[in-house]
Amino acid sequence: MVKIVVSMLVFLFNLSIHAQNDSLYWELMAIDTPPFYNNNEHGLKNFIQKQIKYPEKALTDSVEGIVIISFWIDTTGYTYTHKIIRGVREDLNDEALRVAKLIKFERPAMQRGKPISVMFTVPIEFKLPRQGKSHRMCK
Amino acid sequence: MFWIIPNISWSKKGGVSIGISIVFGIPGGASIQFGGGYNFKSGDAYGYAGATFAFNSIYTSISSQSGWSAGYTACASVFSGFPVSTNFLTAGANYNITHGSWGGNLSAWEVNNDSWSFNPSVSAMVFPEHTTNFVRGQGFRSNNGVLRRFVAAGNQQGALDYFGFEGRYDPTKTSKRYQSEPGEYWGATDSEGNISYGKLAFDNYATLKGTYMKEIYTRNNILNHKYHSLPEEYQGLGFDTYLEEIYGYVHAYKNQGLFSGHQLCLSGINYYQGQLSLFGINYPIYPTTFEFIYKIPRLW
Numbered sequence: 001m002v003k004i005v006v007s008m009l010v011f012l013f014n015l016s017i018h019a020q021n022d023s024l025y026w027e028l029m030a031i032d033t034p035p036f037y038n039n040n041e042h043g044l045k046n047f048i049q050k051q052i053k054y055p056e057k058a059l060t061d062s063v064e065g066i067v068i069i070s071f072w073i074d075t076t077g078y079t080y081t082h083k084i085i086r087g088v089r090e091d092l093n094d095e096a097l098r099v100a101k102l103i104k105f106e107r108p109a110m111q112r113g114k115p116i117s118v119m120f121t122v123p124i125e126f127k128l129p130r131q132g133k134s135h136r137m138c139k
Numbered sequence: 140m141f142w143i144i145p146n147i148s149w150s151k152k153g154g155v156s157i158g159i160s161i162v163f164g165i166p167g168g169a170s171i172q173f174g175g176g177y178n179f180k181s182g183d184a185y186g187y188a189g190a191t192f193a194f195n196s197i198y199t200s201i202s203s204q205s206g207w208s209a210g211y212t213a214c215a216s217v218f219s220g221f222p223v224s225t226n227f228l229t230a231g232a233n234y235n236i237t238h239g240s241w242g243g244n245l246s247a248w249e250v251n252n253d254s255w256s257f258n259p260s261v262s263a264m265v266f267p268e269h270t271t272n273f274v275r276g277q278g279f280r281s282n283n284g285v286l287r288r289f290v291a292a293g294n295q296q297g298a299l300d301y302f303g304f305e306g307r308y309d310p311t312k313t314s315k316r317y318q319s320e321p322g323e324y325w326g327a328t329d330s331e332g333n334i335s336y337g338k339l340a341f342d343n344y345a346t347l348k349g350t351y352m353k354e355i356y357t358r359n360n361i362l363n364h365k366y367h368s369l370p371e372e373y374q375g376l377g378f379d380t381y382l383e384e385i386y387g388y389v390h391a392y393k394n395q396g397l398f399s400g401h402q403l404c405l406s407g408i409n410y411y412q413g414q415l416s417l418f419g420i421n422y423p424i425y426p427t428t429f430e431f432i433y434k435i436p437r438l439w
Contacts, residue, residue: 030324034410041416085376118317
């Protein structure tokens with residue numbers, strides 16, 4: 001429990017470091033079609049969850065949290081220039097980066113009928129396996 | 140803002156009339172108007188002055204055959220700014236000062252001297268853009284035609300000033316969230332409410348007006364401290380503006396009738412929605428019930 005609290009504090013610390021206003025403009029973006037992932041956000045979330053291999057040490061330490069990663073999607077759907085926007089701790093960050101690099105969109109974003117590169121941000125959630133209700137009641 | 144609006148009208152009893160109105164303000168919203176016309180069937184010449192607020196109009200008129208009148212009309216009358224209007228959607232009362240008599244209408248049914256009669260009418264604006272631009276020294280051209288002249292002369296800023304669209308033309312701005320050539324955007328509003336227009340906004344007049352409407356919405360939200368910010372825990376991730384963008388898109392979507400024929404990609408909202416959805420942030424979507432209503436062309 002203490003470690004969970006510690007990890008939350010680390011998360012909040014990262015949050016304050018990265019909380020910067022880097023988008024001064026409200027743009028009417030020239031994107032006709034967003035990048036497409038099979039089954040949209042649900043499909044992407046499922047893919048991420050299936051790929052995650054919970055780091056052993058993080059499991060032992062009972063650390064969970066959300067790593068936020070941004071990347072660019074190129075004109076073929078591949079992702080590049082992955083960057084951690086908010087991290088939790090090194091092993092979770094590394095695993096999140098590894099998973100993010102596996103993401104490939106089926107279709108790129110389109111601008112006036114032509115593919116363009118766009119930036120995208122994803123949350124990669126590390127959630128410890130929960131014990132079942134009945135099991136907890138037995139305790 | 141003012142418009143010169145020629146119009147042609149027909150009614151069952153009165154036949155065909157032509158007229159011209161000079162309108163100051165926003166017709167249907169808050170405007171005053173003056174005008175005159177001629178009815179071919181009766182040979183009646185008339186003039187009027189009136190004021191409209193929220194689809195309620197008061198007016199006084201003088202006619203060569205009926206003398207002075209004053210009246211009130213409500214709903215989508217000819218004063219409301221619709222390109223085509225009919226008395227089916229109106230109710231009104233009229234007092235003839237010269238003869239001391241009352242009249243009125245409820246939809247297309249008119250009452251005069253205690254008798255009801257069915258007198259449908261329809262009125263259509265004729266070349267209101269062309270006429271207004273002509274009076275303003277741009278020749279007998281549509282707004283599109285005027286815009287094309289400004290753009291051909293490389294004077295995009297002149298076009299913005301002429302049409303009264305607040306903001307500056309800036310063909311150098313680039314996005315941090317997608318890769319494209321400088322100036323390849325429609326519009327942008329900075330955190331102080333200053334509006335910029337990119338090259339794409341000048342495709343045609345409707346696109347320029349749509350861009351203005353979307354950006355002025357955001358500008359007003361910023362200046363009135365009403366812009367839609369993300370929940371605090373999601374701020375600073377690089378998409379702080381996305382919720383406001385989505386609301387701006389919805390605003391533009393609901394006002395499409397004001398800029399029919401635009402080249403804006405309203406489907407672009409999906410990009411922002413998809414991004415926020417991943418984080419479980421609530422956002423508005425386009426109305427799907429009776430969506431055609433938003434697309435009905437209107438001038439104001």
